[in-house]
Amino acid sequence: MSTPTSSATSNTSPASSPASTDAATPAATASGIPAVLASRRVRIGVPSAALAVLLLIAPSTFDGYGISLLSKALALGVLAVSVSVLAGFAGLPTMGQAAPFLVGAYTAGVLGTHGHTIGAVQLLCGTLTGAGFAAATGLVAVRTRGVAFLMTTLALGELTVTAAGEWRSLTGGTDGLYGIPPIQPLPGLATLSSDRDVYWFVLISTVVIVAIAWRVLRSPVGKLLLASRDHEARLRSAGHPVTRYQWIAYTAAGALAGFGGVLMCTVNAYVSPDDGSFSNSALVLLAVVLGGATSPLGALLGAGLIVATRDWLAGPFPGHGPLLLGLMFIVAVYALPEGVAGIRFRTPAGTRFRMPKRRGDPA
Amino acid sequence: MTAVSSPTTIPSTATNTMIEVSALTKAFSGGTLAVGGLDLTFEAGGRHAVIGPNGAGKTTLLNLISGELPPTSGRIRYNGRDVTRITRATRSRLGIARTFQQPTVWSTLSVADNIALAAWPHSDVRGKWRRRRYRRLSEACESYLETAGITALADRPAGALAHGERRMLDIGMALAADPRVLLLDEPAAGLTDQGVERLLEAMRALPREVTVVVVEHDFAFVSAIADTVTVLQDGTLLATGTPAEIAADAAVRAAYLGEAAAAASEFGSDLDVDDSDFDTDFGSVPGSDTGTAKEAV
Numbered sequence: 001m002s003t004p005t006s007s008a009t010s011n012t013s014p015a016s017s018p019a020s021t022d023a024a025t026p027a028a029t030a031s032g033i034p035a036v037l038a039s040r041r042v043r044i045g046v047p048s049a050a051l052a053v054l055l056l057i058a059p060s061t062f063d064g065y066g067i068s069l070l071s072k073a074l075a076l077g078v079l080a081v082s083v084s085v086l087a088g089f090a091g092l093p094t095m096g097q098a099a100p101f102l103v104g105a106y107t108a109g110v111l112g113t114h115g116h117t118i119g120a121v122q123l124l125c126g127t128l129t130g131a132g133f134a135a136a137t138g139l140v141a142v143r144t145r146g147v148a149f150l151m152t153t154l155a156l157g158e159l160t161v162t163a164a165g166e167w168r169s170l171t172g173g174t175d176g177l178y179g180i181p182p183i184q185p186l187p188g189l190a191t192l193s194s195d196r197d198v199y200w201f202v203l204i205s206t207v208v209i210v211a212i213a214w215r216v217l218r219s220p221v222g223k224l225l226l227a228s229r230d231h232e233a234r235l236r237s238a239g240h241p242v243t244r245y246q247w248i249a250y251t252a253a254g255a256l257a258g259f260g261g262v263l264m265c266t267v268n269a270y271v272s273p274d275d276g277s278f279s280n281s282a283l284v285l286l287a288v289v290l291g292g293a294t295s296p297l298g299a300l301l302g303a304g305l306i307v308a309t310r311d312w313l314a315g316p317f318p319g320h321g322p323l324l325l326g327l328m329f330i331v332a333v334y335a336l337p338e339g340v341a342g343i344r345f346r347t348p349a350g351t352r353f354r355m356p357k358r359r360g361d362p363a
Numbered sequence: 364m365t366a367v368s369s370p371t372t373i374p375s376t377a378t379n380t381m382i383e384v385s386a387l388t389k390a391f392s393g394g395t396l397a398v399g400g401l402d403l404t405f406e407a408g409g410r411h412a413v414i415g416p417n418g419a420g421k422t423t424l425l426n427l428i429s430g431e432l433p434p435t436s437g438r439i440r441y442n443g444r445d446v447t448r449i450t451r452a453t454r455s456r457l458g459i460a461r462t463f464q465q466p467t468v469w470s471t472l473s474v475a476d477n478i479a480l481a482a483w484p485h486s487d488v489r490g491k492w493r494r495r496r497y498r499r500l501s502e503a504c505e506s507y508l509e510t511a512g513i514t515a516l517a518d519r520p521a522g523a524l525a526h527g528e529r530r531m532l533d534i535g536m537a538l539a540a541d542p543r544v545l546l547l548d549e550p551a552a553g554l555t556d557q558g559v560e561r562l563l564e565a566m567r568a569l570p571r572e573v574t575v576v577v578v579e580h581d582f583a584f585v586s587a588i589a590d591t592v593t594v595l596q597d598g599t600l601l602a603t604g605t606p607a608e609i610a611a612d613a614a615v616r617a618a619y620l621g622e623a624a625a626a627a628s629e630f631g632s633d634l635d636v637d638d639s640d641f642d643t644d645f646g647s648v649p650g651s652d653t654g655t656a657k658e659a660v
Contacts, residue, residue, distance in 0.1 A: 219492060219493070219494055219497075220491060220492050220493070220494065220497040221492050223472055223476055223480060224480065224483075224492075226469065226471050226472060227469040227472060227476075227480050229471075230468075230469040230470050230471055230472065231467050231468070231469055231470075233431070233467070234463075234467040234468070234469065235469070235480070236450070236451050236452045236455075237429065237431065237451055237452075237455060237461060238455060238480065238481045238483070238484060238536065238540060239452050239453075239455030239456040239483075239484030239485060239540065240452060240480075240483065240484055241452055242452070
């Protein structure tokens, strides 16, 4: 499998390489921490490389359960990236992002049960329905701010879950949609018959979509979103149609979430209203907080940490997954106020531009 | 301080009215009447100053003209067009640019990005969301950095700027919007002498057809740039005239400048009035609230 190798490394390296050379040594000496630990190459590059290696060797070392957990973490990771677009860049922390995720998952499930088993088609359709759903709900949501936005998105999420439970003819109701056949990634390719095959499909899809999101967020589009987060009123005064930008960001985040939903359906071969539950929305918001709000890679990492904690680390302590999650969250908020992606050492004031800064941080 | 050329030579364009407010009223929810039935015109190409004591409604007037606040009643016309119900983003695209009493910038973005994003809606470059086009826009904006004297800070995050630098950036952002009407809210507050010099230079370099409305406490600054001065008191018009006429006006001296300040003969730069209890939106500006004239009001 050479394709995922190259694309995975090309995805992880932008996080570590650009800044690893410049500020490393002076920062280390200034803060009095051993240079080896303080250099960005070590603090960011090593975890990124370890993650890439883990993702690549996982299929040959993990059992089926571990592999499908990893696939789930990637699907949730895409959802977390969509939350990071909204919460970190556009300044719209959402509590209902599991709703377009659910819409995407049902799109894939319904397509699958009706015999449309081409993965690329499912991904495309799920992305479009997720975007369409967000475009419609966004008309209401982006008119609110702060707590009102949290509540609106929460309500939209819960309404979607309820609707999914009631619309039995399409969704199978609260029993869920089962018997979803395995997919072919592209016409002419073999059907994904094992957890390992599904994993590769999910990994490649995730790398592609996150790379696209990354590229867009690093373009002037990301600057517009950051500006609207920093000072929305000033952006309006400068003549920008800010509400339109926010609606587009909300729609794009819905598309990302829908994409993640399709992946989740592919992994589970099952969709139920539970996939769109509030706990999923809250968990990915947690993942974004863990990962650093303005870092798509951090969001992925955060999602991985959460799934690992809840489903794997909690194995020896049955029923105590939420407790572990809670502990991890408390530790993370205190130890890493800027998230995993925010781990770095102080540089002399103002010498270097620090992109990831969450709203509400003490200045 | 050297004054700008005599205000008696009014340019021919000055017969056109650029901004006209009629019966403009703004009452805040607490019952404060910030602006009460104001009738005013600002002529095209003029350099207008608005002065007045603490709470006279100067900043509210700017906020109403720029669309930051909706008026309670009354009309605002801009270049012959009724803009009372038009959003601030649209007014900005029509050519009304402004700065803020508390300079507001996008703090995580670099200084150059701040200027480029401020110029964005006013530039003809298409597809600015693409990297290459954006770079072209950014390059076209370098002159504004120069005018504001912040070229050396171009790559700094705006949040790391000192107060005076941030104010110059705010002014640069307003200039980058290629305005027909430039509203400046206490542009000199908190600036060093050099900063004030640079600001005066930038304002003199403005194309003559740009209409400038500046809210300012420093009467020396006002007389250096303005050809007409409007005095507000309690949200109503007290007097209008050239700086010299206003300085000589007995009613203005009594209401605004105060006997104490008048006794101090020359209108020095310590004629600052604290405006903060009124403009809760933007807070007080450090340096502007030395408050020597406060008791005189």
